[in-house]
Amino acid sequence: xxxxxxxxxxxxxxxxxxxxxxxxxxxxxxxxxxxxxxxxxxxxxxxxxxxxxxxxxxxxxxxxxxxxxxxxxxxxxxxxxxxxxxxxxxxxxxxxxxxxxxxxxxxxxxxxxxxxxxxxxxxxxxxxxxxxxxxxxxxxxxxxxxxxxxxxxxxxxxxxxxxxxxxxxxxxxxxxxxxxxxxxxxxxxxxxxxxxxxxxxxxxxxxxxxxxxxxxxxxxxxxxxxxxxxxxxxxxxxxxxxxxxxxxxxxxxxxxxxxxxxxxxxxxxxxxxxxxxxxxxxxxxxxxxxxxxxxxxxxxxxxxxxxxxxxxxxxxxxxxxxxxxxxxxxxxxxxxxxxxxxxxxxxxxx
Amino acid sequence: xxxxxxxxxxxxxxxxxxxxxxxxxxxxxxxxxxxxxxxxxxxxxxxxxxxxxxxxxxxxxxxxxxxxxxxxxxxxxxxxxxxxxxxxxxxxxxxxxxxxxxxxxxxxxxxxxxxxxxxxxxxxxxxxxxxxxxxxxxxxxxxxxxxxxxxxxxxxxxxxxxxxxxxxxxxxxxxxxxxxxxxxxxxxxxxxxxxxxxxxxxxxxxxxxxxxxxxxxxxxxxxxxxxxxxxxxxxxxxxxxxxxxxxxxxxxxxxxxxxxxxxxxxxxxxxxxxxxxxxxxxxxxxxxxxxxxxxx
Numbered sequence: 008x009x010x011x012x013x014x015x016x017x018x019x020x021x022x023x024x025x026x027x028x029x030x031x032x033x034x035x036x037x038x039x040x041x042x043x044x045x046x047x048x049x050x051x052x053x054x055x056x057x058x059x060x061x062x063x064x065x066x067x068x069x070x071x072x073x074x075x076x077x078x079x080x081x082x083x084x085x086x087x088x089x090x091x092x093x094x095x096x097x098x099x100x101x102x103x104x105x106x107x108x109x110x111x112x113x114x115x116x117x118x119x120x121x122x123x124x125x126x127x128x129x130x131x132x133x134x135x136x137x138x139x140x141x142x143x144x145x146x147x148x149x150x151x152x153x154x155x156x157x158x159x160x161x162x163x164x165x166x167x168x169x170x171x172x173x174x175x176x177x178x179x180x181x182x183x184x185x186x187x188x189x190x191x192x193x194x195x196x197x198x199x200x201x202x203x204x205x206x207x208x209x210x211x212x213x214x215x216x217x218x219x220x221x222x223x224x225x226x227x228x229x230x231x232x233x234x235x236x237x238x239x240x241x242x243x244x245x246x247x248x249x250x251x252x253x254x255x256x257x258x259x260x261x262x263x264x265x266x267x268x269x270x271x272x273x274x275x276x277x278x279x280x281x282x283x284x285x286x287x288x289x290x291x292x293x294x295x296x297x298x299x300x301x302x303x304x305x306x307x308x309x310x311x312x313x314x315x316x317x318x319x320x321x322x323x324x325x326x327x328x329x330x331x332x333x334x335x336x337x338x339x340x341x342x343x344x345x346x347x348x349x350x351x352x353x354x355x356x357x
Numbered sequence: 358x359x360x361x362x363x364x365x366x367x368x369x370x371x372x373x374x375x376x377x378x379x380x381x382x383x384x385x386x387x388x389x390x391x392x393x394x395x396x397x398x399x400x401x402x403x404x405x406x407x408x409x410x411x412x413x414x415x416x417x418x419x420x421x422x423x424x425x426x427x428x429x430x431x432x433x434x435x436x437x438x439x440x441x442x443x444x445x446x447x448x449x450x451x452x453x454x455x456x457x458x459x460x461x462x463x464x465x466x467x468x469x470x471x472x473x474x475x476x477x478x479x480x481x482x483x484x485x486x487x488x489x490x491x492x493x494x495x496x497x498x499x500x501x502x503x504x505x506x507x508x509x510x511x512x513x514x515x516x517x518x519x520x521x522x523x524x525x526x527x528x529x530x531x532x533x534x535x536x537x538x539x540x541x542x543x544x545x546x547x548x549x550x551x552x553x554x555x556x557x558x559x560x561x562x563x564x565x566x567x568x569x570x571x572x573x574x575x576x577x578x579x580x581x582x583x584x585x586x587x588x589x590x591x592x593x594x595x596x597x598x599x600x601x602x603x604x605x606x607x608x609x610x611x612x613x614x615x616x617x618x619x620x621x622x623x624x625x626x627x628x629x630x631x632x633x634x635x636x637x638x639x640x641x642x643x644x645x646x647x648x649x650x651x652x653x
């Protein structure tokens with residue numbers, strides 16, 4: 008991120024589900040774990056002391072397996088779920104202090120949402136679905152139509168405006184969901200496992216659409232997923248959630264190179280490391296024998312291709328035009344080796 | 358042993374006193390408020406009379422044309438339209454036209470009253486679990502209590518006539534509509550409601566923009582049931598002075614006129630089938646576009 012403006016800040020957020028969450032809050036705050044809380048009080052720990060600073064204009068991925076609390080967390084940001092304790096600050100304003108009217112206004116104009124199962128209105132046509140957020144704001148007919156047509160075309164569904172959602176495939180339905188969220192021009196886009204229900208090829212398509220839109224829209228996107236490849240592909244920052252607590256936050260590079268614990272390490276062991284890791288993270292001082300020059304943000308996958316093509320063993324790495332060091336084929340092989348491959352013994356990449 | 362073989366009741370004298378005092382209280386109540394209540398229902402009576410006269414005085418070809426048109430609008434099905442026309446021609450030919458029109462009038466007005474009362478109550482019930490727990494037993498009573506039992510106080514209050522008949526029909530025909538409206542709204546997909554919330558819909562926008570439209574198939578099933586049950590009450594309503602097909606049926610029962618009973622009974626059946634099919638087809642058409650169908 009080129010700047011450090013914080014868009015959404017979550018502080019000491021707790022969510023306990025059960026008959027009397029307030030009563031057991033203190034136990035959680037004093038460090039009682041999820042299973043112990045369940046056993047002793049029959050209350051379910053949804054979120055435990057979550058702290059995240061989400062920078063503006065980036066994609067923040069929140070990742071975790073099912074039951075880790077990620078969908079609960081994203082619903083706190085627009086207060087579809089009320090927290091047991093904590094603070095949620097968006098643009099310097101405490102969301103939890105808002106009145107019902109202020110909250111509705113916040114949801115209408117500041118934060119829009121895309122849902123895992125699309126949640127389109129089956130009785131409205133595609134264009135009426137895209138216009139839903141504008142309908143609620145009583146935007147005049149003419150403007151409403153123009154804005155929703157614009158976004159429908161941007162997601163590649165021009166010509167389908169008079170169809171009903173049930174007549175579209177899953178991927179197309181989610182594009183309608185995306186257009187509906189974009190049409191309100193909210194700065195914050197909350198995406199709750201938005202692509203998880205789609206098959207892999209369509210999912211990649213949708214990720215491309217999102218990344219392409221983001222290149223020019225620069226929205227603050229909070230993206231929930233259980234799919235690490237997806238997280239690494241689109242995330243500027245990733246937070247990993249387990250049993251309601253955050254176990255690690257960082258850029259994709261940091262997560263892959265320095266997993267905070269075994270849980271994260273286990274997560275990342277099967278990913279294609281060469282596609283995630285960039286030269287910048289394995290560059291060291293020195294000068295290459297070849298005269299190949301590669302940008303610091305080149306992935307190892309691409310770098311290996313360049314070296315093989317030129318029949319070279321190393322390359323100079325630059326950043327913003329200045330040389331920052333050298334990287335050899337061997338460095339790259341070391342970096343993409345699976346961390347649990349035992350015969351090397353060493354963590355060559357760290 | 359006597360104690361165990363005969364139930365120790367409160368005694369005849371006490372029982373008689375209780376009944377007497379209840380009856381007396383109600384008589385007083387009806388004497389002092391009967392007129393007011395009658396006035397309250399007067400507009401309804403006027404509307405019912407007006408509608409009945411309209412149906413009876415309009416030339417029969419126009420009525421048949423209008424009914425056929427409604428059947429077409431509802432079902433878009435030529436077979437049903439033809440069936441409707443033939444049924445009404447036979448009804449007219451067999452001399453039951455006037456009675457059928459009277460029955461049509463009371464069924465239509467009863468259905469309108471049920472919609473006006475039932476849907477709001479159904480919505481209320483769906484919005485609050487507390488209301489649901491209050492209304493459900495009331496609906497149970499309305500559906501199971503023998504009609505004659507509540508006819509007694511109604512007749513005491515309002516006398517014989519159209520309005521008590523209409524009320525009796527409504528008491529019986531209302532519950533399915535309330536229940537199905539409640540059910541339909543409660544069955545609306547939670548995710549879709551969440552989406553409405555997430556886009557900042559207020560309760561009114563949620564109700565009219567999401568909940569009612571999505572509950573419409575169920576509400577329609579409720580209206581269909583209401584019409585059917587209203588038709589089932591035609592004979593009982595005729596006992597307290599409602600004109601229509603029920604009157605000859607009642608006569609037939611009292612005098613063992615087989616043919617008369619059969620003819621008028623079948624006319625009620627014909628009305629029921631037409632109403633049922635047309636409203637069901639309409640309900641189906643409401644849902645058609647949302648259940649997929651044409652995949653491109």
